[in-house]
Amino acid sequence: MRPFFHRRNSPDTIVYNQCVNELLRYAIKLRRGVLEEDEVPNDLYDNSRLPPPPQPGDIDVITAGFPWYVPTLLILSSDTQGILVSQPHSQLNMFQKANDIKSNLILNLLSWVDFLEPTYCIFENVRGFLSYNLNAIQLDEHRTSGGISMGGLKFLVHTMLAMKYVILELHYSKSLL
Amino acid sequence: MFFTDETEDIPLDDVLAPCYLLHRDLIFDLDLWAALGAEYFYYRYRFSQRSPASWNERKRLAETTGVRCKICAYALQERIAEALTFDEEVQTRKPRAFDIFAGAGAMSLGMESATGGMKTTHAVEISPSAAQTFRYVLQE
Numbered sequence: 001m002r003p004f005f006h007r008r009n010s011p012d013t014i015v016y017n018q019c020v021n022e023l024l025r026y027a028i029k030l031r032r033g034v035l036e037e038d039e040v041p042n043d044l045y046d047n048s049r050l051p052p053p054p055q056p057g058d059i060d061v062i063t064a065g066f067p068w069y070v071p072t073l074l075i076l077s078s079d080t081q082g083i084l085v086s087q088p089h090s091q092l093n094m095f096q097k098a099n100d101i102k103s104n105l106i107l108n109l110l111s112w113v114d115f116l117e118p119t120y121c122i123f124e125n126v127r128g129f130l131s132y133n134l135n136a137i138q139l140d141e142h143r144t145s146g147g148i149s150m151g152g153l154k155f156l157v158h159t160m161l162a163m164k165y166v167i168l169e170l171h172y173s174k175s176l177l
Numbered sequence: 178m179f180f181t182d183e184t185e186d187i188p189l190d191d192v193l194a195p196c197y198l199l200h201r202d203l204i205f206d207l208d209l210w211a212a213l214g215a216e217y218f219y220y221r222y223r224f225s226q227r228s229p230a231s232w233n234e235r236k237r238l239a240e241t242t243g244v245r246c247k248i249c250a251y252a253l254q255e256r257i258a259e260a261l262t263f264d265e266e267v268q269t270r271k272p273r274a275f276d277i278f279a280g281a282g283a284m285s286l287g288m289e290s291a292t293g294g295m296k297t298t299h300a301v302e303i304s305p306s307a308a309q310t311f312r313y314v315l316q317e
Contacts, residue, residue, distance in 0.1 A: 013285070016301040017308035020277060023301050045305040054299045060272030061295060065284045109277055116275065120263065124284065161193050166214035 014051055017044045020108045027053035028115060059116045064109050065124035106152060110159050121165065123156070180223040180238065202240040203250050206258075213257060267294035276300040282311035 016023050022041045029035040030052060041050050113121055148154065157167060178198060196216035204210045210217050222235040229235070266272065271294050276285045279300035288295055302308040 013282075013297050013311070014299050015279070015282075015308050015311045016299070017303070017305055018301065019303050020301050044303065045309055054275050058273065059275045059299070060270070061274040062277060063274050063284060063288055063297070064277040065280065066278065105278070112275070112277060118275070119266075119272070122288065158193065161215075164194060166216075 061120045200240040273298040
């Protein structure tokens with residue numbers, strides 16, 4: 001498809017096409033001076049070596065939208081027969097998982113905040129994240145049970161306060177309470 | 178907040194961050210003080226216990242009560258008053274942003290247009306097609 005792309009959208013942005021965990025490991029090892037030559041991750045698109053990741057002092061703001069397109073997000077019901085309704089991050093998700101690996105990406109995000117110490121952080125509020133119950137137990141293929149109500153949000157707020165951030169605005173829907 | 182005669186020990190592990198507590202009469206601008214965050218408080222009264230039976234039990238405290246350092250109280254507020262708001266900071270400093278879980282860059286683009294000064298200098302995305310879309314835009 002490359003020929004179709006003929007204008008750089010973001011010429012000044014370094015885009016790392018790699019897993020955030022790999023990039024974080026790269027950044028911290030580089031910072032500590034313990035990075036081996038063969039540990040530099042490659043770009044997943046063209047396999048080129050990734051440029052150095054951002055270091056403390058390079059970044060003023062961290063922005064993040066949580067990538068919680070958790071397993072199957074297509075909901076089919078008799079009301080919407082024939083129409084696929086994509087409702088990401090919803091608890092209506094057919095296959096809820098107690099230990100979904102994407103749920104753990106919040107830890108990576110908070111590690112970046114701890115590492116780069118930006119002045120501001122802007123996080124997108126995603127419904128599934130707010131209502132995500134920490135330490136939930138898997139009941140069966142479709143359901144989870146228990147855990148800490150809105151534990152994901154509580155964990156985020158607790159950690160950000162502990163890192164001396166002030167939470168300026170927090171918007172959430174009443175239906176989550 | 179108000180003072181009481183009760184004391185309670187709290188494990189150090191439960192302490193998240195310091196909070197700032199000033200006598201009401203030492204605060205120049207109460208709205209600004211309250212807007213700073215969840216850890217900024219003021220006090221004016223003392224009750225004998227945490228759950229007083231009546232509002233009439235209150236005893237007004239002098240502004241010197243409980244305040245260790247008046248100089249710090251003023252200095253903190255002066256520093257706060259001089260601090261730039263997010264909007265001012267964006268305009269003057271052109272902050273550099275790092276977009277994590279960037280996708281095709283829609284959030285970065287939105288942030289740059291909404292703030293009119295922020296610039297996404299770095300972004301990370303695991304999906305090759307989304308990352309390529311971030312790098313290039315389809316024109317036809």
